[in-house]
Amino acid sequence: MERMIGNIVKNTLILLMISIGLRSSGQKPDNVATNAAYSPDYNSLFFTFDYSNQTNTFGVVSETVKQPNYSGGIGFFSKHNFDISLQSVFTENADTSFSKTSTEIDFMAGYSFMPNEYFTIYPSYSHMEYNNIASPLLSAFSDIAQLNFYYNKGAYFGGLSSSLLFGNKNMFYLSWQNALGFYFDDILLKKSLLSIQLEIDLSLSDKNYYNKLIYDLWNSEQFLSWVSKEYPLTQFVTELHIETYGLEETKESYYDFIDERDQSIFGPSYGITSVNIILPVYYSAGHFLFNFTTFLVIPAGSTSFYEQNTQLVFNVGIAYNLDF
Numbered sequence: 001m002e003r004m005i006g007n008i009v010k011n012t013l014i015l016l017m018i019s020i021g022l023r024s025s026g027q028k029p030d031n032v033a034t035n036a037a038y039s040p041d042y043n044s045l046f047f048t049f050d051y052s053n054q055t056n057t058f059g060v061v062s063e064t065v066k067q068p069n070y071s072g073g074i075g076f077f078s079k080h081n082f083d084i085s086l087q088s089v090f091t092e093n094a095d096t097s098f099s100k101t102s103t104e105i106d107f108m109a110g111y112s113f114m115p116n117e118y119f120t121i122y123p124s125y126s127h128m129e130y131n132n133i134a135s136p137l138l139s140a141f142s143d144i145a146q147l148n149f150y151y152n153k154g155a156y157f158g159g160l161s162s163s164l165l166f167g168n169k170n171m172f173y174l175s176w177q178n179a180l181g182f183y184f185d186d187i188l189l190k191k192s193l194l195s196i197q198l199e200i201d202l203s204l205s206d207k208n209y210y211n212k213l214i215y216d217l218w219n220s221e222q223f224l225s226w227v228s229k230e231y232p233l234t235q236f237v238t239e240l241h242i243e244t245y246g247l248e249e250t251k252e253s254y255y256d257f258i259d260e261r262d263q264s265i266f267g268p269s270y271g272i273t274s275v276n277i278i279l280p281v282y283y284s285a286g287h288f289l290f291n292f293t294t295f296l297v298i299p300a301g302s303t304s305f306y307e308q309n310t311q312l313v314f315n316v317g318i319a320y321n322l323d324f
Contacts, residue, residue: 055138095134119150120148141171147162157178179278199276199278207271274298295313296310
C-alpha cells in the first residue's frame, strides 16, 4: 500500500485537479486524478497542511503505540505538466523507544503525460531525509522511483502503480486501484465542488522485508522469546551463547544459520499484503481546498516478527493555491 504519509502529496495533486477542473472549464472534471494530463494555461502554487491519526509505512502499522503525523508542504504545478513538491513531516512516537517525535523532509518531482483522453502516465521520483532518532522501521526507504498508469472513463477510475524503493535493501511494490467518483457542484458556495470517491486497492510487496529490521532491534528478552516459539530445542544453547559471546554476535550467528537453511523467514516473499478500502472526500471553494480521507487497511497476513490487524486511519488536510 502507498505510504499514507505520501498520500499527502497524492491528495494535493488530486485537489489541484479539482481546482483546475473548476476554473478552466467551469464544470466538474471527468476525473479528479487524470486531469493532471490536461495542461492549463497557468501555473499553480500550493501550500498544504495535513494530519493523520496513524502512520502506515507501506503496509506496516505500529501495533505498539499510536504514531500520528503532521505535515506542511509547498507544491508547484507547471502548465507544462511537471510538478515538484517539498514537505516536512512530524511523526509522534517514531523513535525506537516509541516516545519521541521524528522529523522527515520529502522531495518529489513528477511529470504527467496523456496519450489519449482516457489514459494517463505519471512517472515520479521521491527522496526522503530523516533525523537521527527516526526508527529504522519508519526510515527504511530513502528514495522511491514510481511509474503510475491511470485510466478514467465516466465515473470509473483505475490505476496501476509500480514502485522501486531504495533503502536498507531494495523492494518492488505494486498497487492496483479501482474507484468510482461522484461530483456535486455549488455545494454551500457558488463555483464550489464536492467530490466523493469509493476506492478499493490491492497491494503487493515483500512480506518479509521488515523482518530483518525488527530482528536487529530486538533486545535479549525479545530475541529469546522468539527463539522459544520458533526453535524451542535450541533455546538453552542460545542462552549459553549469549552469555559467552554477547547478544549481537549471537543474533548475527543465528541469522546466518537461519538464512542459509530457511529462505521463508528473511528471504523475499512477494504476495498480496493488504486490501485497502478508501473513502476520499474533497471540497474545493475559491482558493481553498479541503480533504477528509478514511482508510480501512485489511492486512493479508502477518509474520512471526510483527502482527498486523485491521486498521482504521483518518487523514484531514487543507490547501491554499495561487495561480499565475
